[in-house]
Amino acid sequence: RDTNALMERGLSRIADMVNHRRGPAVVLGACVLLMLATAYYAQGIQIGDASPGSTVFWQDSEYNQDAAAITQRFLGADHLFVAVASDEPDTLKQPAVLQHMSDFQREIGLFPEVAANV
Known part of the structure; x- marks a missing residue:
């Protein structure tokens, strides 16, 4: 119940803020800052x-x-297997798709943890 009350108060304050003159700009600015911060920190995440x-x-x-x-x-x-799928027929015959696959193979081969790729 405490969590619900806290969330309700927070959302109520945001709603009050948006209804004021400069509120939408403040909320938009906060969202942009949050998005930039997450984009910055996401670069260091290893998946x-x-x-x-x-x-x-x-x-x-x-x-x-x-x-x-x-x-x-x-x-x-x-082993790591990569599958390429498409709804279009003969997708793997398209030069652009083959080039993307080749680029991916070359890029993945640059990692020191990768012993070989075929």
């Missing part, structure tokens, strides 16, 4: 984990240590 093994286990688990040893000695035990 996924390219470490050998499984994220289900601790990094120092026996399974992950074995996977790291296999990856060090061989091409790698973990």
Whole structure:
């Protein structure tokens, strides 16, 4: 109930602010600042984990240590598959699509965690 009351008070204040003369500009400015701040901090977010093994286990688990040893000695035990899909027929025959796939392959190959790509 405390959370609902707090939310109700906050939304009520925003509604009161918007109904005043400069309120919409203040709310819009706050939203723009919030959007810029999130865009700035989102650049540092890492999505996924390219470490050998499984994220289900601790990094120092026996399974992950074995996977790291296999990856060090061989091409790698973990694979990433990328599927390209479209509703249009023969999409994969289009030069622009093939170029995007080639660009993606080249870009992903620049990561040090990627042993090889085909």
